Amino acid sequence: MARDQIDMTPLQSRAELVAWLEAGVKPPSEFRIGTEHEKTPFTLEGHRPVPYQGARGIGALLEGMQLLLGWEPIMERGNIIGLYDVTGGGAISLEPGGQFELSGAPVENVHQTQSELMAHLAQVREIASPLGIGFLGLGMTPSWSRAQIPMMPKGRYKIMTDYMPKVGQYGLDMMYRTCTVQTNLDFSSEADMVKKLRVSVALQPVATALFANSPFTEGKPNGFLSFRSEIWRDTDNGRAGMIPWAFEDGMGFERWVDYALDVPMYFVKRGDQYIDVAGSSFRAFFEGRNNSLPGERPTLSDWANHLSTIFPEVRLKRYLEMRGADGVPWDRLPALPAFWVGLLYDDVSLDAAWDIAKHWNAHERQALRDDVPRLGFKARIRDRYLFEIAKECLALAHSGLRRRGRADHLGRDESRHLQPLERIIDSGRTPAEEMLEKFHGAWHGSVEPAYDEYAF
Template sequence: MSSPSHVAETPITDRNELVATLASGEKPKAQWRIGTEHEKFGFRLDDLRPPTFDGERGIEALLTGLTRFGWTPVQENERTIALLRDNASVTLEPAGQLELSGAALESIHQTCVETGTHLNEVAQVAAELGLGFLGMGFQPKWTREEMPWMPKGRYRIMRDYMPKVGSLGLDMMTRTCTVQVNLDYATEADMVKKFRVSLALQPIATALFADSPFTEGKPNGYLSYRSHIWTDTDADRTGMLDFVFEDGFGYERYVDYLLDVPMYFSYRDGVYHDASGQSFRDFMVGKLPVLPGQLPTLRDWSDHMTTAFPEVRLKKYLEMRGADGGPWARLCALPAFWVGLLYDDAALDAAWDLVRDFSLVERHALRDGVPKHALNLPFRGGTVRDLAAEALKIAVAGLKRRAARNADGQDESHFLDVLQEIVASGITPAERKLALYHGEWNQSVDPVFKQFAY
């Protein structure tokens, strides 16, 4: 979830301006970049509890400690709630999950260096505070009530609104972590093709990265419970966006979708105004109840775009949102997977050939079945494992053709090795942890905080 945007306070007077915002994301292929984001759970080493915001061992103390590495603090109500450095940011999810929003980089090699540098910096400061960090899709031990809340205005508004529209929204806010990648497009037609391919294949990423099998210390019956949570969070702003596959889809249709997504807030003069459930269309004509007579700005629109949570999200780039958080190797593998599929023309064509005849029913069956069954979900006489193997084959070939090499001459395809191993074994990260839980962990999740911490 984002912090307040830094877009200019330019009033919006016409729907076409909203369409133009999406079109302004178009870039020639030479300027395509890779932006990787990942979240992780903090825990206290002595009792495994999540750290609060305040206190000598709190999240704010961690953020303050990270400033030694050249990060600039961002404050809200005189409290440090984020950090900025070199076009990257460190931000907080509602319960203090720490998120790195990486810079727009040219290669997966650079992305993996950025991720590793960040994790090393966090580890140094966290060790001094008696804290650790864990990469998984869902908090394995603590209840919703035991999770802290960060002092950010937008989270207060969302916290009040979520129970009105779904039963799991507060779990989404406080107990989930993801890794995602943000990728560019050249034209509207390129955006449409990439959107369709990535939306159809998003359940494959969910299956490969499935790593959230525990709730409150017990198996929850899912392999990606994080993914399941989105099915009962807020139907107005989540899901598979069937209209993306309809004839005529483009920037205008996506803007219309966003205009139908209920608002959360408007951020004005350092204050979050609660507009939850209200209409951006009303805002466009000066009839927003919370700000009567006022018109939205491009900043309001930028903020509003971040409050839709579909499986793939369009802003000035496409966001892949289907994967559980995990260890360093999988944080590098996620962008490699999607770059391999979407940034090479032949790979994109092959990926489109793989999914183009999926029916609406099949796309939904994949989305709905993968959280529980992952690679074992039946599909067209085979399983999702078969689909994943084919998608990985296409992605590897795409990365090899990209031929973005590091100093040792390696291309980016080796970042997919960890996913190749998952497909070869047929065993997801969640299933590995379940085997440990029922075996050497003696039906306790506590060892996960030691064996799988960064």
């Protein structure tokens, strides 16, 4: 894709890797909000996975979207695999099992995030409906086996599919059966990055509980509220998790570079070719010791691509990426950026959020993260239930958004986008628990009604 060709200059020094991250620093007046969300396409008739090929396939959906939007197609070996908005900066891409992802443009406020989502939804519906395709807003496909799900024609996914079973039991489930919503946020200095990273890593389980809605696997309750979150506990622990070292003295851009250098790579891209280097470190490549590319040195492009294959609960690129939430129905999507913007983009709320989490140790943070997929709000840290912490964080986010004071055309501030989360806190139940109640009640033990109730 256009953004893959960042810079083909060979790298000379570790300092260049650090500088690439540092280039993300910007003044608060230039802070933006990026929201990415994935949704699972399904056939309206029969609720089956949608293949890539064919007149009613995902390729056809992307071609229709290209004609409608006029966005640049992203091609790989003659297949359309995504679209890129040259003017606005948004993109549409495919996850391994056909999950359809909108990477939103960087916008100034949450109202714009909502407008972008509404426009995207209308556009996707216009093309998808005649093709008989619907989209599901859950963290995991509720009824399909992995074997049923097609692989999208992207070279990197073939490499990852071969590698994943070697490093964890759930990697293929992560690739083919899960959906997430993520928010990308800026920092104004190295110290600001570190503070926001620590707060958001420690409090990521709060978002996991508030957005938990993946309680079904292959038509039955799987014993979890967010099975998507559980999957990440055993996908590839060499590149995932709660990064405890980020809370130690000396944390900064250099520390992240040293971490990333030792994370195993998946691939190197040369032109249209994906070269399988799975399992070897970027550090070895950096030192010219990659067996597949002997004597060759990585480029800035390789570095940017490698950083996008690291999957901790919060990821540092040239911005911070919140990765703890299940995909949700469209009306709840703007609530995720609203939550994190309210906590991280307001200094009073950021300080108060750090006060909540700063006394927890690495073991406690890890235990909370381990418990939240199964227990949701009933997970505990020290002497507190996560429910109380979530309630407190939501109040902080609310007051942070009010202080930001970004009004929409009707004069309402961004705190209105938290309403879906406030309803969840008022009910005292995660979305998954509400869904399980329907499964055991009105749905009569079937997950099929989810394809109506939780469709976009």
